[in-house]
Structures are given as structure tokens and as C-alpha cells.
Amino acid sequence: MTDEIPGTEEFAIDCQHLTHRYGDFVAVDDLTLQVRRGETLGLLGPNGAGKTTAVKVLTTLTPVQQGEVSIFGLGTKRHTMDIRYNIGYVPQQLSIESALTGRQNVQWFARLYDVPRKNRNERVDAALAAMNLLDVADNLAGTYSGGMVRRLELAQALVNRPSLLILDEPTVGLDPIARDSVWSQVQQMQDEFGMTVLLTTHYMEEADALCDRVALLHHGRLRAVGPPDELKALVGSDTQGATLEDVFRHYAGSDLDDADGASKRGLQQIRSSRRTARRVS
Amino acid sequence: MVSRMGTFALVELQKLRHDRTELVTRMVQPALWLLIFGQTFSHLHVVDTGSVSYLAFLAPGIIAQSALFISIFYGIQIVWDRDAGILAKLMVTPSPASALICGKAFAAGVRSIAQVLGVLAIAYLMGVHLTTNPLKILAAMGVVVLGSAFFACLSMTLAGLVRNRDRLMGIGQAITMPLFFASNALYPVDIMPQWLRWLSAVNPLSYEVNALRGLLIGTPSNMLVDVGVLVVSAVLGVAAASALLRRLVS
Numbered sequence: 001m002t003d004e005i006p007g008t009e010e011f012a013i014d015c016q017h018l019t020h021r022y023g024d025f026v027a028v029d030d031l032t033l034q035v036r037r038g039e040t041l042g043l044l045g046p047n048g049a050g051k052t053t054a055v056k057v058l059t060t061l062t063p064v065q066q067g068e069v070s071i072f073g074l075g076t077k078r079h080t081m082d083i084r085y086n087i088g089y090v091p092q093q094l095s096i097e098s099a100l101t102g103r104q105n106v107q108w109f110a111r112l113y114d115v116p117r118k119n120r121n122e123r124v125d126a127a128l129a130a131m132n133l134l135d136v137a138d139n140l141a142g143t144y145s146g147g148m149v150r151r152l153e154l155a156q157a158l159v160n161r162p163s164l165l166i167l168d169e170p171t172v173g174l175d176p177i178a179r180d181s182v183w184s185q186v187q188q189m190q191d192e193f194g195m196t197v198l199l200t201t202h203y204m205e206e207a208d209a210l211c212d213r214v215a216l217l218h219h220g221r222l223r224a225v226g227p228p229d230e231l232k233a234l235v236g237s238d239t240q241g242a243t244l245e246d247v248f249r250h251y252a253g254s255d256l257d258d259a260d261g262a263s264k265r266g267l268q269q270i271r272s273s274r275r276t277a278r279r280v281s
Numbered sequence: 282m283v284s285r286m287g288t289f290a291l292v293e294l295q296k297l298r299h300d301r302t303e304l305v306t307r308m309v310q311p312a313l314w315l316l317i318f319g320q321t322f323s324h325l326h327v328v329d330t331g332s333v334s335y336l337a338f339l340a341p342g343i344i345a346q347s348a349l350f351i352s353i354f355y356g357i358q359i360v361w362d363r364d365a366g367i368l369a370k371l372m373v374t375p376s377p378a379s380a381l382i383c384g385k386a387f388a389a390g391v392r393s394i395a396q397v398l399g400v401l402a403i404a405y406l407m408g409v410h411l412t413t414n415p416l417k418i419l420a421a422m423g424v425v426v427l428g429s430a431f432f433a434c435l436s437m438t439l440a441g442l443v444r445n446r447d448r449l450m451g452i453g454q455a456i457t458m459p460l461f462f463a464s465n466a467l468y469p470v471d472i473m474p475q476w477l478r479w480l481s482a483v484n485p486l487s488y489e490v491n492a493l494r495g496l497l498i499g500t501p502s503n504m505l506v507d508v509g510v511l512v513v514s515a516v517l518g519v520a521a522a523s524a525l526l527r528r529l530v531s
Contacts, residue, residue: 061369097296097367104292109370112285112371140299156370
């Protein structure tokens with residue numbers, strides 16, 4: 001809860017030399033990143049950049065293999081449960097129990113986060129109201145649109161009034177109106193409770209508009225970090241029209257092109273193998 | 282831990298309340314076992330069940346079987362939760378893996394109890410002489426919860442090992458009937474070949490059926506051993522499934 005943020009550390013997230021491997025594949029490579037309290041930081045990168053793995057480690061879902069991670073000064077290795085009380089998390093997938101009503105979905109998480117019984121209904125209603133879902137709270141969540149489901153997930157994540165909200169591509173698959181609605185609700189909650197927000201997204205324009213700072217991740221490595229305007233100003237002489245997309249190309253562009261080329265070559269090889277297999281069979 | 286188990290049980294009841302058709306459709310199979318298999322074998326008199334009618338002998342076995350069929354697919358449900366992102370969200374709450382597994386296992390028991398009540402109702406309607414003592418019926422529900430908890434944990438342990446829904450579906454189908462047939466649910470242990478007796482002796486379903494028969498039809502049973510085996514199995518199941526749960530989201 002916001003008024004119970006542990007410690008007085010400057011950083012909500014302090015990640016030092018984090019490396020995470022799946023077998024021989026290095027998903028996150030020596031990531032050092034700090035997120036200040038109350039800040040909104042966007043973790044950007046293409047598919048396979050290591051964003052989701054980093055988020056899994058920061059949420060304590062996956063243990064730290066190498067490096068150190070602390071949330072509000074609490075190490076993830078020793079203070080897992082204390083950290084979890086202060087985190088709200090929305091995963092990539094639209095993940096609600098469709099056989100429960102919106103209210104029941106939020107009540108479920110209020111119980112799991114040990115929201116006291118005397119405040120529980122009030123908190124649940126407040127979270128639903130903040131997401132503009134109070135009118136449909138008693139409808140089955142299976143009848144909600146994609147945007148409503150995402151807002152319901154935010155209500156679940158916010159019901160314990162977390163100090164840190166972690167959103168893993170929260171607007172993927174949503175139409176522009178639903179995306180705007182989700183972001184305006186997040187910003188409203190942040191203004192109200194002063195949460196720290198870490199989000200991952202593919203949408204550079206969203207990151208540009210919403211984030212105090214962005215961190216560019218590619219092939220598991222941190223390529224650049226800073227306020228969007230500063231990064232845009234760094235990319236060259238033509239800064240007037242520069243976008244975050246240009247910044248991203250600047251730092252990882254040649255690798256991106258290589259990756260795309262490798263991917264295309266890989267697909268060509270697969271198609272060629274299949275054609276050969278069909279001829280042989 | 283108890284509060285989280287209660288939370289998961291409540292969620293399960295809420296889901297059941299919103300989809301009552303599931304209760305009805307799940308009753309079809311046990312009803313068929315009692316109505317067709319039970320009545321046919323009663324007339325054939327090929328299974329010696331002593332002074333107890335074959336239908337009365339069969340009813341506790343069908344209750345245990347129904348609970349087994351419900352709980353053995355909890356592993357698929359947890360893989361489904363993983364694929365839908367729900368498991369990751371649950372695992373980021375301040376609930377240890379063992380609390381999540383206990384909660385799911387207890388929820389399987391709660392869902393099975395609804396089935397037990399249905400089978401009991403059918404059995405009473407068919408004139409099968411089962412106990413009407415509410416304390417014994419409550420105790421039978423406790424036995425079903427323990428048995429379901431073990432089989433749900435077995436299923437979630439397998440989910441942690443194979444991590445794939447389709448593969449798990451195949452394994453679930455492959456083990457369910459052998460567990461059922463290698464137990465005393467349909468016939469007494471005495472008429473089994475020796476090799477099947479050995480399997481039955483290590484099959485927790487047999488102990489569940491024994492305990493249910495002792496409570497519901499009053500046949501001799503060693504309640505301490507039966508419940509003891511179910512408790513130990515459930516504890517081991519919770520430990521194994523909890524240890525493997527993280528593999529599902531890593």
C-alpha cells in the first residue's frame with residue numbers, strides 16, 4: 001500500500017548486473033537499471049528482447065540467477081513475500097476468470113492480498129469505480145470486451161494499493177480507444193496514489209507520451225536509457241522530427257535488420273526443407 | 282494457508298454457481314454407472330459382496346470414481362491457467378506455491394462434494410441402503426476431499442513435469458481408468474488376481490473407497506489406516522506439486 005512503502009530508498013527498483021539464461025540462450029544480459037519512486041519507466045524492445053523475462057524476475061515470479069535485484073530496498077532473494085504485498089502485476093495475456101463476475105474477480109485478489117475484511121468491499125468498489133467498471137461489476141467477466149477485461153485486470157492489480165505497478169504489454173491487442181482508456185485510468189491512479197509504474201510495450205508512441213524515462217532492450221542487453229526527449233535529441237542532427245522509433249533504430253537498428261534478415265532466411269530454410277520433405281515422401 | 286484455501290474453495294463454488302449445467306452434465310456418468318452397470322451386475326450375481334447388495338457396495342466406489350474423474354484433470358486446469366496468464370498473476374500474490382496448490386486441491390474437493398451429493402441422491406432414489414446419519418455423511422465428504430486433494434495434486438505434479446496441455450490430457454486419460462480398475466471400487470479385493478491386489482494395495486483410491494464403504498454402508502474398515510494413507514498421500518502430493526509449480530511459469 002502506498003502509505004506503507006517499506007524503507008526510504010530512492011529507488012523502487014534497483015537491478016544490478018542481472019543475467020538470466022534459458023539453457024544456453026541468454027535472455028537478459030547484464031542488465032543494470034534503476035527506477036525511481038513515483039517514476040513511470042517504459043521497457044521497450046522487439047519480441048525476444050528480454051522484456052518479459054526481466055519482468056518475471058522483477059515480479060519475483062522467476063528467481064534471480066545472476067546479479068542482484070531489490071524492490072524498495074528489499075532483496076528479491078530474501079524478501080519475496082514482503083515485495084509481493086507491494087506489487088501489482090498485469091501480465092501480457094487477458095487473464096481473468098470468465099466464469100466469475102467482475103466484482104468476484106477483484107474480491108478474489110483482495111482476499112489473496114489480505115486486504116482486511118472490514119475494508120474489503122470498499123476497496124473492491126473503489127478499484128472497480130476507478131476503472132469505470134462499477135456499473136457492470138456484477139456481470140460475468142466473460143461478457144466483457146477486451147478493453148474492459150484489461151481494466152478489470154488493472155482493478156485486480158490495484159485493489160491492494162500497490163507501490164509498484166508492473167504492466168507487461170498491457171495494451172497489446174486493444175483498439176486505440178480501449179488503449180487510451182487503459183492509459184488514462186493508469187495515469188489517474190498514479191496521480192492519486194503516487195505509484196511507480198514499470199511497463200513494457202511495443203508501441204513507441206505510447207511510451208513517448210506516458211513514460212518519464214524509457215529503457216531500450218535488445219537481445220537481452222540495455223542499449224539506452226533516459227527521458228524520451230533526451231534520447232531523441234541524441235540521435236543525430238535531424239532531431240526535430242526524431243521519434244522513439246528513430247531512437248530505437250539508432251541504437252539497435254542494424255541488429256534489428258540483421259535479426260529480421262536472419263528470421264527471413266530461417267523461414268526460407270524451413271520452407272525449402274518442407275518442399276524437400278514433400279518431394280521425398 | 283487456511284484463509285487462502287478458503288478463498289480458492291469460494292472461487293470454485295462461485296464458478297459452479299454461475300455454471301450449474303456442469304453439475305448436471307457431470308452427473309450423467311455416475312448415474313449411468315449406478316443405473317446400468319450397477320443394476321445389470323446386481324441381477325447377474327457374479328460379484329460376491331456378502332450381506333450387502335451390489336448396488337450398495339458399488340455406490341461408494343462410484344462416489345470415489347466421480348471425485349477421481351474431477352480431480353485428475355486439475356493439472357490441465359492449471360496449465361490452462363498458465364496459458365491464460367492467471368497462474369502468473371496468482372504466483373505474484375503473497376501466496377506461497379504450497380498455498381496455491383493446497384487451495385486448488387481443496388477446491389477440487391469442494392467440487393467433488395457437489396458430485397457426492399448428487400450420487401447420494403441418485404442412490405437414495407434407487408432405494409440403495411446408505412446411511413442417513415448426517416455425521417457419517419459429513420465424514421464421507423471429508424474423505425472425498427482428502428482423496429480429491431491427492432488426485433488433484435498428482436495431476437498438478439504431472440502438469441509440472443510435462444508442462445503441455447495436450448500431453449497432459451493423454452496422460453490423464455491413460456492413468457484414470459487403470460487407477461479406477463486397479464482399486465476395489467467395482468469389486469472386492471478378494472476376487473482380484475494377486476498382481477492386481479498389489480496394485481490395489483498401493484492405490485490411494487482403494488483406501489478412499491474402503492473408508493467410504495465403512496461410513497456409508499457400515500462394512501468393516503480400518504478407518505485409521507484408510508484416512509492415514511489418504512492424509513499422507515495428500516501431503517506428499519502437495520509437496521511434489523508445490524516443488525514443480527514454478528516450472529510451469531519459468
